[in-house]
Amino acid sequence: MRVVFKTSYDRDIDLHKDGIHRARIAVLLAVMAALPFLVGTYYLAEATNTLIWALAGMGLMVAVGHTGQVSLGHAAFLAIGAYTDSALMEAGLPFVVSFPLAGLATGLFGALIAVPAVRMSGIYLAIATLAVFVIVEEMVILLEPVTGGVGGIMAPSISILGISFDRYGALQNFYWLVLTIVALVTWGYANLMRSPTGRSFLAVRDSEVSARALGINVTRTKALAFGLSSGVTGLAGALMGHYIGFFNYELFSIFISINLLLVVTIGGLGFIPGAFLGAILITGVPQLIAILRDGLNASIGLDLSTIPGLDTMIFSLILIGFIIFEPTGLYGRWLKIRAWVELFPLARRDMFRRQKSYLKTERMK
Template sequence: MRFVFKTRYDQDIALARHGGDRFWYSLLVLALLAAPWLLPEYWLAQLSFVFIYAIVAVGLMLLAGFTGQFSIGHAAFMGIGAYAEAYLATRGWPLAASLACAMALAAVAGVVVGLPALRVKGMYLAIATLSFGFIVEEALARWESVTGGNAGKSVPAPQILGYALDSTERFYFLCLVCVVGSTLVVLNLLRAPTGRAFVAIRDSEVSAQSMGIQLARYKSLSFAISAALAGLGGALYGHKMQFISPEQFSLVQSIDLVLMVVIGGLGSIHGAFFGAIFLIGMPQLISLGKDYLPAAIGQATGLQSVVYGAVLITFVMLEPMGLYGRWLKVRTWLELYPFYRRGMFKRQKSFQKSERLK
């Protein structure tokens, strides 16, 4: 088992805890860079979807996992980013400018939605964000001159300096750069005083306010950053699908996003990536498993929803920290083997019921 001996205060805010982390993260980056030459085109496309949803998950994790503000209408921000990108891309805007405008527009919408968070929280905040999601979906369907209405809107391939990213490999690298950049921004933000203010608000708003933290400012900022990342994910999603319609950003999509961060593990950037892998990989596993199920079950409609519901209930009841929490336990078990104890995780379970993780 590794013990980190800290000799500098900078080690508490370092991105990597020790040399082992730096080695494994470097190896992961090299594997992702080599993926276009190692994976078939289909799986490379699925990995691009993982990156897109990971960007959205990182933003939602910042809002829900680190600030304690839940949103059940986050797909609306994806829709705003996707339609803004489609509108600007068809008019020949450079990719960097159109992505920045899509993120800015989503961030402004996030501030507007964050205003109710100043006075309500918990279930009432969830209802407010849900209502915003319905409003945006209806606006996208009605504003036919810009969005195309229910008929949808086509999205051209992204271009950088006249170089079209119209292949799976080229678009994969674009998604890789965006997800790495977004993750580094959020990680550095969490190490800064702003991120510590977010965590203080999550733990106790009264205590945070007593320490001089401006709740209105930091809650609005958290919503804006989270919405901007969702807008970036929506813009990339539109380019990947090459066609968008209001139904793609409905309540079902918002529930999938919440499911992604809860199952991945609230309060952890790793959990955002685990959740994105789950959201993209689970339909593939269900499709593979249908062949081994009876026809009455395998061909039944709604099988995916039933599996998602069962998995969510299982994690909420047995593993509140999600996939990342389970990985931490497995890693600890491997590090302590064969000296682990049968009840070594009971104290951690009681800690999860404390105010800190609410």
């Protein structure tokens, strides 16, 4: 294990632990940027999808992982982002303007909901967001001139400074666009978490009472976190609309909300890399299942595609397994493995043992 001596406060709150860490991230970015030259169109499209999911996952992570507010309605924010972006582009605005505006509009909507919602604790917020989701879904069907109603709309094709970023015509460019956005958001997110605002999110998550005692305006912090969360999710929604191309309200179903929760829970609540790990899992597992299904069908003639709902079932079992056996998610598991290797042979089994605790009542607020 490398011991880093921190000789100044700036060093202590630095984004990267040391030069090696910085270099690793640079290498990762370089590989991601070179990906269009390394893999075929199919996998490039999948990578784009994964990045969009990671972006949406980061959006939810701000609320669930870092502020402790569970939302079951984030698909609604995806929908609002996608439809706002498309509507603005149809109205003649370029993507460079409509995209941030879509995020802003979604963020404002989220904050607006959050103001009454954050007065509710834990479970009530989850239910309220679920209700908001249902209402937004119905509104999408009702607002037919903008959203195309049940029929759906075609996402306009993106072009910036005359260069096409169309998802089908110029997938490479679209991939780079998504990668740039995701990298920027991740950078901003990581920086936010070392700022006073980010720290106050964590304080609110860990104990509202103590946060209040430390002079944090809990209501404002929660509303801000929720607004940021929905804004980022709205950005992801806009990209998802462009990625899918043709979409209607069914793209943003309740299952998407649950998949998003899956991303952050399996990835690792409260860790930014967790959103990426979760996104890789959620986009990768269906591919694996498809490959496995074809393999089984070809080798032993077992046709799994005759069993409907098997994918959802497998996802659910993975989710249950993670919650019971590894509540810190994939990233938490990685941290444990790393600690074991670094401390070898001194690591002890009880180092990460979860403390059994009694029920923390939420009836007392």
